[in-house]
Amino acid sequence: MSFEFKTIIEPFRIKSVEPVRLTTEEERRQAVSAAHYNLFALHSRDVLIDLLTDSGTGAMSSAQWSGIMRGDESYAGSESFIRFEEVVKELTGFRHVIPTHQGRAAERILCGEVVRSGDTVPNNNHFDTTRANVEHGGAEALDLVIEEGRSPEVVHPFKGNMDIEKLEGVIRERGRERIPFVMTTVTNNAGGGQPVSMANLRLVREVCDRHQVPFFLDACRFAENAWFIKLREEGYAEVHPRDIAREMFSLADGATFSAKKDGLSNIGGFLAMNEDDLAARCRNNLILTEGFPTYGGLAGYDLEAIAVGLTEVTDEDYLRYRVRSVEYLWEKIDSAGVPTLRPPGGHAVYIDAKALLPHIAQSQYPAHSLAVALYVTGGIRSVEIGSVMFGKELPGGGEEPAPMELVRLAIPRRVYTQSHIDYVSEVVTAVAGQARSLTGYRITEQAPTLRHFTTKFEPAA
């Protein structure tokens, strides 16, 4: 007979290690004060477990490292580009593949070519760089995620789905000539890493066809999305995640992609599409600012690492471990009674700071306060996704708060072991137990866009 074991082990063993540094609470207090209470300003050596982001922070495989040695650094026509292009085409089916140094470069080029002042770009939820690129072009970045996706406590298998009626309404009302493209983010990072169903992608495709508006995927976490479709959507249980991913891409006219997520690489991205004219314009834009179309601001060895990463990321053992390990952390935090966004997403666990810290007004950034406390207490770096990141300044002074106040614990790929994760849940539980003693913050200095990266804070009196 064969046993069914519950533990989902890391499907790799460790060949090279990187020490992390233990610090005292007093040292961390000093470090965070010197950083003006902005966790982005900390030195990484002062962080024990870094859950700031899953972007570019993953561990590469031995196959990726050997790909790096094979990198062809020719300026034009590099073998590494040819391999990269082949893998991306095999996965996405798009005719044109334009390498970029990050996802946001792909967004900038796409928006630079098609977004005009007064336009509207609908998305389930714009990621912050996508929003910034759309708004930089003078357009409105409109979030049309379904109602369930707006409430942290509501459970739905595909909380990242687009509200199709609203999408239809927006296109009718504003006119298709004012909609340069519709985008869907898979998984929906800004909405909690929640997946989008194939059925919903198909409906978005139909609406876009009816109005002849191009449909792009923000595909940064396409593999995690494919895995959720396999687990949760009828008809996909027996389909391989790579085939699910191919089907997702087949519904779109193009995609922007950051290789720092499901590319399993430390840098890179691409912009891909079917339309020839637009691709030619985007390539010219690329040459102006990123580099020749066979490297796009990347080294040949980066293209190799991405090509291998894009092959490894749809492995079933990897995806099972990936999604399960995030869920494992969520289960521990949830069973300790800490309010979270549910169900857990593909790359991160989100703590609902508005529910945990009702005594801190949104104008004093409860999620920021919690993030600082997790660092001081346990050396864990997380990120605020609330009014610091998304609060809007009002014309008459003051701010409109963000709809949610979340702290995101993003899990780097293939980096931390189960004991690291157990430690994280212990720290979260300890901090939550003292929630009442946490206090708010006030902003002392801020930048006009993407302020969360550089804002300076002080504890509110």
Ligand SMILES: *Cc1c(COP(=O)(O)O)cnc(C)c1O
């Ligand atoms: C990370 C991310 C981006 C931007 O990619 P970068 O490589 O960081 O520029 C865009 N959209 C989503 C959903 C992301 O998670």
